[in-house]
Amino acid sequence: AQSVAQPEDQVNVAEGNPLTVKCTYSVSGNPYLFWYVQYPNRGLQFLLKYITGDNLVKGSYGFEAEFNKSQTSFHLKKPSALVSDSALYFCAVRGPYTGTASKLTFGTGTRLQVTL
Amino acid sequence: TAGITQAPTSQILAAGRSMTLRCTQDMRHNAMYWYRQDLGLGLRLIHYSNTAGTTGKGEVPDGYSVSRANTDDFPLTLASAVPSQTSVYFCASSDSMVNEQFFGPGTRLTVL
Numbered sequence: 633a634q635s636v637a638q639p640e641d642q643v644n645v646a647e648g649n650p651l652t653v654k655c656t657y658s659v660s661g662n663p664y665l666f667w668y669v670q671y672p673n674r675g676l677q678f679l680l681k682y683i684t685g686d687n688l689v690k691g692s693y694g695f696e697a698e699f700n701k702s703q704t705s706f707h708l709k710k711p712s713a714l715v716s717d718s719a720l721y722f723c724a725v726r727g728p729y730t731g732t733a734s735k736l737t738f739g740t741g742t743r744l745q746v747t748l
Numbered sequence: 749t750a751g752i753t754q755a756p757t758s759q760i761l762a763a764g765r766s767m768t769l770r771c772t773q774d775m776r777h778n779a780m781y782w783y784r785q786d787l788g789l790g791l792r793l794i795h796y797s798n799t800a801g802t803t804g805k806g807e808v809p810d811g812y813s814v815s816r817a818n819t820d821d822f823p824l825t826l827a828s829a830v831p832s833q834t835s836v837y838f839c840a841s842s843d844s845m846v847n848e849q850f851f852g853p854g855t856r857l858t859v860l
Contacts, residue, residue, distance in 0.1 A: 666848055675752075675851035676791075676836055722790060735806065736849065738783075740790040 634659040636725050638739035645713045645746055653708040653742045655723030663704040666724040666736065676722060682706060684738055693717070715747045720744075750774050751818060752852035754839050760858045761829050768852065769824040769855050771839030778823040779842045780828040781806075781849060797822055829859045 633657045645651045657663055664683055668676040680691025687699045697708045706723060720743050724736040755770045756852040773780065778799045783791040793806030797816040809818075814826045821840075826833055836856050839858060 646780040668851075673854075675853045676840075678848040678850070683849055735781075735793060735796060740788060 634663075634725055634727055634737045636723050636737055636739035638721075638723055638742045640741075640742050642745060643745040645714050645744070646747050647746050648694065648712050651710050651713040651717070651744065651746070653723075653744060655706045655708065655719050655739060656704050656726040657706060657723070658704065659725050659727045661727050663698060663706075664726045665697075666706050667695070667706075668686045668722045668724065669693075670720040670722065670741075672739075679721075680709070687690075713744075715746050715748060718744055750849055751859045752839055752841060754837075754852040754855050756855060757853070757855040757857075760860060761826075763830055763859055764828055767826050767829060767857070768792065768859070769826075769837055769839075771822045772820050773822075773839075773841045773845065773850075773851060773852075774820065775841060775850065776819060777841035777843045777850070777859070778819070779849075781840040781842075782812070782822070782824045783838045783840065785838060785854075786835050794824065794837075809853075816819065829857075834859045835858065 653722045658738045666681045667679040670676045680689050682699045683691045690696045695710050722741050723739040726736050752773045781796045782794040785791050792808050794812050795814040797803045800819045802812050836854050838854045840853040842849045
């Protein structure tokens, strides 16, 4: 069975500082990895994904994530945090395409709090 | 473009009553999904549909049913609601098996 772990319930960072939100995964075969962001009382918004290719993936709003196969990690990063980045972040994984629907498994979420 | 719409936005329901949560997408996506979001548990898949006319069970399907009569609509029905079904429900869709899912704004359901 596939699984995702987001070890930090909350990450606090000062505006202008770099941020990292951690994610590790477990899946059989090559993973498809995703990051989503959720603002209060809103649905999830797609940030970025890793399917294949370069380990460093760039996404929306200046976010990027690095796929590390040996460590089974897909940490979300941003060089300079903004107060407006404060939100709930979800990592998700699915296994190789098997002809069925893209059933994602989500982590429990990490709340990012950026302060002035 | 509207993307995915869900109705109602919120609902308070008496235990034992039935209810259908509506979901409509205008992106002509083949696959659609229903999730519930509970504090500390993240999102859990209830049911999914690969394409119109087919449905499948997710991680937590008990107490819920779905239908997919056409590409655009994917309603979720609670036949006899129980308090443990109090949650925020999200509908999502994707155009292919490997691409990202797009989410609706959610329905907040309280079962008393």
